[in-house]
Amino acid sequence: MTKAGGDAATDETRNWRLNLALLWAGNFLVTGSATMVIPFLPLYLEELGVPDGGGSGLWAGAIFAAHYVSLFVCQPIWGRLADRYGRKPMLLRASFGMAVVMAMMGFAATPLQLLLLRLLNGAFAGFSPSATAIVSTNTPPERIGMAMGTLHSGNIAGTVTGPLIGGLLAEWIGLRGVFSVTGAVMLLAAVGTALWVKDYRKPGAGGETDASSVLGGLRVLCRTKEIPALLAVSMMIQFALTGSLPFIPLFVKELHGDGELLALFVGLVSSVTGVSNMLFAPLLGRLSDRTDPRRVLLCSMGGACLVAVLHLAATAYWQLLALRFLLGLCIGGLIPTVRTLLKQYVPKGMETRAYSFDTSAVSLGSVLGPLLSGASFGWIGLRGVFLLTACLMLLNACWTWKRLGWPRSSPIGARGAAEQANKPI
The missing domain is CATH 1.20.1250.20 (MFS general substrate transporter like domains)
Structure with missing residues (x-):
């Protein structure tokens, strides 16, 4: 046996x-x-x-x-x-x-x-x-x-x-x-x-008895105070990305002018966020293994807020390009870390439900981002859209800090702990 x-x-x-x-x-x-x-x-x-x-x-x-x-x-x-x-x-x-x-x-x-x-x-x-x-x-x-x-x-x-x-x-x-x-x-x-693909966990292992319905599962998950904050982070990330995308061509046109290669410059700015996200997500995920995922999450949220604010000061195309690259870097530290922390906090046997609610939060951000940004554009203008995003992200960061807390010590992370445990005395 x-x-x-x-x-x-x-x-x-x-x-x-x-x-x-x-x-x-x-x-x-x-x-x-x-x-x-x-x-x-x-x-x-x-x-x-x-x-x-x-x-x-x-x-x-x-x-x-x-x-x-x-x-x-x-x-x-x-x-x-x-x-x-x-x-x-x-x-x-x-x-x-x-x-x-x-x-x-x-x-x-x-x-x-x-x-x-x-x-x-x-x-x-x-x-x-x-x-x-x-x-x-x-x-x-x-x-x-x-x-x-x-x-x-x-x-x-x-x-x-x-x-x-x-x-x-x-x-x-x-x-x-x-x-x-x-x-x-x-x-x-x-x-x-x-x-x-192999899945080694047996179906139904560790499930919660009062989570038989969708709403019951959500209630069980929300009993852990950290989970609603993490779901809100996922929604806010997507809100920030999709809310600003419709206005990127206007921003590029304002900085570059209505000249040659405008479409190319718009395409570069639109894609550079994804490129930096793809490059840095594995690296920041590895960093969260060695330190504390909460530290990586909160630092990335603070960085994303700062980058969103700096959009207001952009006066040249290269500055906008650099800011979108930095935004992708910060997001690269958010999405994988949210999912790592969800694994830590979610009740055993409810992992897929937690990640499904996380996907629903991302979908909600995808819908709300363009709607709210488009509705407010007439009143706050092009740069005001980025300020609105920064303010909402800051509120989200403060709530997440309150729910998750800042690590008081400097933990060496799960991987470091395992390595240290294997060292000879």
């Missing part, structure tokens, strides 16, 4: 790196495929007969938001099922489901059909929360921060490269063909997950 348990533990320890590599690739393929088509929705609407103008913008906004609305509603439900029946089935449900729905979008004949398919796509989505839960529970504790940062970098790599690949494919095979390629790539991620 003991030997069997020891063999299972050995297999789990041996394969966590393989799991991480496979799920990184899955995150990259799923996110990259999804972002292949998002920038071209207005163009696709023209093919569907929507005339250019106010109607086109309304349809594009509704279709873009539809995914996040259904994602926000459905993620906690999938998380509950994952904790009860297993995380790998949820990975397969998400990847196979999205593969079919994405391919179907290429056959849409009306804007309404495309809107309904986007809603269905958001309902099926949820690869990342289950992948995060598998990595968090199957990775050695002293490597959690590094693993979370690496896994998150797969999402960012997909976000950065997806639009570029989508643009090239659209020129080659047309917009409808891009949807077929997207479905095929997601199918590839599903097959790889089915064949090689």
Whole structure:
């Protein structure tokens, strides 16, 4: 009996790196495929007969938001099922489901059909929360921060490269063909997950008796005072990113002028945040393993607030480019650290639900960011949008500090503790 348990533990320890590599690739393929088509929705609407103008913008906004609305509603439900029946089935449900729905979008004949398919796509989505839960529970504790940062970098790599690949494919095979390629790539991620990803935690292990419903699970999670603060951080990160994105072209135009290479300069500023996020997330995750994740989180939040304020003083294009790079660096220390801390605070057996609620918080930020920033733009102006973001982030940072506290000592981290314990006396 003991030997069997020891063999299972050995297999789990041996394969966590393989799991991480496979799920990184899955995150990259799923996110990259999804972002292949998002920038071209207005163009696709023209093919569907929507005339250019106010109607086109309304349809594009509704279709873009539809995914996040259904994602926000459905993620906690999938998380509950994952904790009860297993995380790998949820990975397969998400990847196979999205593969079919994405391919179907290429056959849409009306804007309404495309809107309904986007809603269905958001309902099926949820690869990342289950992948995060598998990595968090199957990775050695002293490597959690590094693993979370690496896994998150797969999402960012997909976000950065997806639009570029989508643009090239659209020129080659047309917009409808891009949807077929997207479905095929997601199918590839599903097959790889089915064949090689291992989840060693038994379904239903450690579940809470009063968490049988979605709201019951949320109540259980919120009994731990740190969890609502961490979910608010996830929402605020996405609010800051999506709330400012619609105004980046205007900001670049103000600094650079309406001259040559304007589109290129806008593209560089829009992508540099994702590039720095992808580069620094694994490094800051590794740092949180060696120190205290709370320290990395609070320092990154303070840095993000400062960078947002400095947008008000930007007078040259290179300054804006540098600020967006620094913002990506700070966010690289936020998202993986939030997920590392969630693993520490969440009740055992509710990991996937916690990460699903985290994804719902991100979706809420994706919807609220453009809405609130757009509504306030007329009163506070272009730079005022960044000041609003900074103020909200500062309030969020203060609340998080109060809930989590600042480490009084200088802990050496889980990895350092393990290394020190193995030293000879």
